[in-house]
Amino acid sequence: MLGITSKAKAQQVDLLYFTDAHRIFPVEDVPGGRGGVARLKTITDSIRQENQNTFLIHGGDLAGGVLFGGMYKGWPMIRAFNQIPLDLCNFGQHEFDFGSAHAASLVKKSKFKWFSTNLQSPSGKPFADVPHYIIHNFNGIRVAFIGLTDAMNTTLNDGGVVQENLKKAISEVLPQIKSQHPDWIIAVTQTDLETNRKLLNAFPQIDFVFTEEEHEYNSNVFYQGKRPIIAPAGNMSSVAHVILRKTGRPSVEIIPLDSTVSSDPQLRKLEVFYRNDMNQKLSEPLARLEVPLSFREGITGESATGNLIADAFRAAYHSDVALINGGGIRANVPAGTFTLKSARSLLPFGNKLCLVKITGNQLEKLIKANVNSKTGQLFQVSGIKYTYQLESDSLSVYRNGTPLPPNDSISVTLNNYILNRTPNQFQRIIGENNPKAMLDYEALKHYALKNKVLHPQKEGRLTIISE
Numbered sequence: 001m002l003g004i005t006s007k008a009k010a011q012q013v014d015l016l017y018f019t020d021a022h023r024i025f026p027v028e029d030v031p032g033g034r035g036g037v038a039r040l041k042t043i044t045d046s047i048r049q050e051n052q053n054t055f056l057i058h059g060g061d062l063a064g065g066v067l068f069g070g071m072y073k074g075w076p077m078i079r080a081f082n083q084i085p086l087d088l089c090n091f092g093q094h095e096f097d098f099g100s101a102h103a104a105s106l107v108k109k110s111k112f113k114w115f116s117t118n119l120q121s122p123s124g125k126p127f128a129d130v131p132h133y134i135i136h137n138f139n140g141i142r143v144a145f146i147g148l149t150d151a152m153n154t155t156l157n158d159g160g161v162v163q164e165n166l167k168k169a170i171s172e173v174l175p176q177i178k179s180q181h182p183d184w185i186i187a188v189t190q191t192d193l194e195t196n197r198k199l200l201n202a203f204p205q206i207d208f209v210f211t212e213e214e215h216e217y218n219s220n221v222f223y224q225g226k227r228p229i230i231a232p233a234g235n236m237s238s239v240a241h242v243i244l245r246k247t248g249r250p251s252v253e254i255i256p257l258d259s260t261v262s263s264d265p266q267l268r269k270l271e272v273f274y275r276n277d278m279n280q281k282l283s284e285p286l287a288r289l290e291v292p293l294s295f296r297e298g299i300t301g302e303s304a305t306g307n308l309i310a311d312a313f314r315a316a317y318h319s320d321v322a323l324i325n326g327g328g329i330r331a332n333v334p335a336g337t338f339t340l341k342s343a344r345s346l347l348p349f350g351n352k353l354c355l356v357k358i359t360g361n362q363l364e365k366l367i368k369a370n371v372n373s374k375t376g377q378l379f380q381v382s383g384i385k386y387t388y389q390l391e392s393d394s395l396s397v398y399r400n401g402t403p404l405p406p407n408d409s410i411s412v413t414l415n416n417y418i419l420n421r422t423p424n425q426f427q428r429i430i431g432e433n434n435p436k437a438m439l440d441y442e443a444l445k446h447y448a449l450k451n452k453v454l455h456p457q458k459e460g461r462l463t464i465i466s467e
Contacts, residue, residue, distance in 0.1 A: 327376015
């Protein structure tokens with residue numbers, strides 16, 4: 001029986017796939033927690049013991065995104081993934097939250113292989129010299145991997161990486177892949193479900209898709225015809241286990257990384273070290289927060305949290321106006337003691353605050369360009385109020401209770417993420433490389449320390465009228 005089992009295992013490939021690995025230790029928002037590299041190693045080791053043809057894949061996003069990722073910028077994840085070890089990694093947008101040079105440095109420190117089919121350097125060469133695709137031979141079962149990263153406009157744009165059109169990138173590599181006669185072609189993607197469906201419709205050669213999370217807590221397996229689109233839950237909460245054979249349909253199982261999975265002892269020590277290190281660094285009390293802060297309402301409308309942060313930004317440079325995109329605010333904070341951890345949880349990216357001079361007309365155009373966003377680009381503001389009429393597509397901006405004159409010169413504080421996304425050439429008083437440029441969470445820290453008591457509320461600073 002043992003011989004038959006070993007032979008059967010040699011004729012199959014066990015793929016393990018996870019995504020969204022921003023923090024090294026479990027997220028403690030459910031009983032027993034979810035995720036963590038120590039549990040991931042336990043699952044990986046157990047399946048590798050059964051089949052040497054086991055391949056561990058990360059879909060992307062191991063830096064930025066959350067407080068831990070903002071503080072440590074992906075380095076602990078590289079260390080942990082080297083130890084497991086990981087086999088293959090695609091790029092997420094958050095790998096570029098600290099610039100393209102930082103993303104390239106993560107690649108250099110990795111013992112595992114990175115790849116990307118559609119991310120390029122400005123010269124047209126592959127970003128960080130990674131391969132466009134991977135073909136791996138598992139004892140005669142040849143598996144090809146395509147790596148795709150979409151929505152690079154949601155991360156820091158420093159000009160060091162270029163996102164090629166997804167369909168164009170696939171069209172360029174498919175002939176090369178097909179010439180090597182793979183048994184399976186798998187797309188590893190950082191994009192949304194609708195785009196994945198369109199890619200499968202456009203390219204019947206792709207057998208299935210590993211993609212980013214559709215839900216934070218729930219894993220999903222969608223189908224386009226008979227081809228699966230596999231989306232494990234966020235924050236490394238689960239692993240997709242896919243079994244491939246030479247022929248036949250893939251077998252798909254979702255394995256939760258919950259408290260029923262034991263933790264690898266060595267990686268558990270690493271988790272505990274970083275948890276303690278982070279808590280020690282963030283324990284400083286700053287102020288008393290009299291109301292809880294919620295971040296999600298700032299995606300589509302005014303939020304008290306957004307008002308607080310915009311006020312802090314405006315105070316940092318004593319500007320006329322301040323802006324913060326709602327998607328840049330990333331956590332809920334309970335009422336009580338407002339600590340440095342609270343500030344950094346709200347603003348985990350560590351963006352630089354910039355000061356620009358623009359006209360009233362330029363400010364209005366900037367706000368209007370983002371007012372219909374449902375993905376986090378809507379501006380929370382300080383120093384002005386604005387009203388947008390959806391039906392007539394009209395925007396009115398008020399300062400000190402009166403309409404904003406179009407030719408007035410206005411000083412505006414905004415972060416480098418917003419500034420680098422705008423096509424306008426604003427007059428920069430303090431740019432991101434200026435020694436005076438302040439980190440966003442430092443501005444919030446100083447504001448909290450100065451005010452001692454925080455009680456933000458909605459004040460009608462932005463109004464969107466849909467009818």
